[in-house]
Amino acid sequence: MAVAMAGCGIDEETDETDEAAPAEEEEGTEEDRDETIRFGVTNWTSTIPPTYIAKEILEDMGYTVELQEADAGAVYTGLSRGDLDVFMDAWLPDMHENYMNQYEDTIESVSVSYEEGELGWVIPDYVEGVETIEDLKGQEDLFDNRIYGIEEGAGMTETSREMIQSFDLDLDYVASSESGMLSEVQRHVSSEEPILFLGWRPHPMFVEYDLTVLEGDEDYFATSEVHVVANKDLAEKAPEAYEFFSNWSIEVDEVEEMIAEIEDGGDEEELARQWVDENEDRVREMTGQ
Numbered sequence: 001m002a003v004a005m006a007g008c009g010i011d012e013e014t015d016e017t018d019e020a021a022p023a024e025e026e027e028g029t030e031e032d033r034d035e036t037i038r039f040g041v042t043n044w045t046s047t048i049p050p051t052y053i054a055k056e057i058l059e060d061m062g063y064t065v066e067l068q069e070a071d072a073g074a075v076y077t078g079l080s081r082g083d084l085d086v087f088m089d090a091w092l093p094d095m096h097e098n099y100m101n102q103y104e105d106t107i108e109s110v111s112v113s114y115e116e117g118e119l120g121w122v123i124p125d126y127v128e129g130v131e132t133i134e135d136l137k138g139q140e141d142l143f144d145n146r147i148y149g150i151e152e153g154a155g156m157t158e159t160s161r162e163m164i165q166s167f168d169l170d171l172d173y174v175a176s177s178e179s180g181m182l183s184e185v186q187r188h189v190s191s192e193e194p195i196l197f198l199g200w201r202p203h204p205m206f207v208e209y210d211l212t213v214l215e216g217d218e219d220y221f222a223t224s225e226v227h228v229v230a231n232k233d234l235a236e237k238a239p240e241a242y243e244f245f246s247n248w249s250i251e252v253d254e255v256e257e258m259i260a261e262i263e264d265g266g267d268e269e270e271l272a273r274q275w276v277d278e279n280e281d282r283v284r285e286m287t288g289q
């Protein structure tokens with residue numbers, strides 16, 4: 001990048017160049033800011049769309065962007081040390097609250113990306129007469145007395161087994177992989193047969209199918225807000241980037257649509273560029289430009 005080269009060579013410039021520097025600062029050029037923003041990126045599909053969209057916007061603003069892949073624990077450790085600057089997929093207050101408490105002196109939430117980070121038991125919209133977990137009582141045979149789920153040991157699996165007992169439901173939990181569960185969903189939905197299964201947002205299942213998350217599980221599955229979290233030094237290090245992150249937001253539907261397109265073979269950067277080009281007004285609001 002030209003700016004990076006200018007920054008590295010500033011000490012070797014002549015007096016004439018030094019005299020010109022104040023005028024450049026008045027114009028708001030990039031020499032007065034750290035131009036590299038480092039993102040932590042987990043392998044969750046929900047991390048990719050916001051990260052790549054933010055990357056495109058920051059690069060348009062003149063920043064260099066680095067993406068560093070790691071699991072959630074390593075991402076938060078990197079943020080706390082200043083090795084990373086920002087993470088676009090912090091699920092609060094439940095999933096990641098322990099990390100935020102552990103590193104409260106060095107990490108902060110700067111904005112809510114979206115509020116519909118929910119998970120729970122799901123049915124297709126064409127199933128009538130069932131809107132809550134309580135409604136399942138006495139209607140379990142409508143679903144062949146089964147709820148399809150993910151692998152043994154997963155948090156949602158353990159919670160679902162607790163719910164079956166607590167609500168006294170005549171249901172068998174069918175453990176499988178995510179892909180195995182979704183195969184059953186496809187099979188049932190293709191013939192409009194009732195099916196009860198686990199779902200979470202954002203996920204492309206909500207793009208492919210018309211689904212309802214059953215109500216009444218608030219004591220078991222918490223609806224999260226998905227936050228942008230950053231190292232506390234970012235505001236001083238890169239104030240314009242910090243302002244952008246502070247104003248950032250996206251709709252969960254948009255995240256799901258981009259995930260679905262990526263899973264269909266779409267390129268992350270091309271899809272992010274398309275989002276930026278189609279949402280110029282929103283980008284200007286977020287960047288303050």
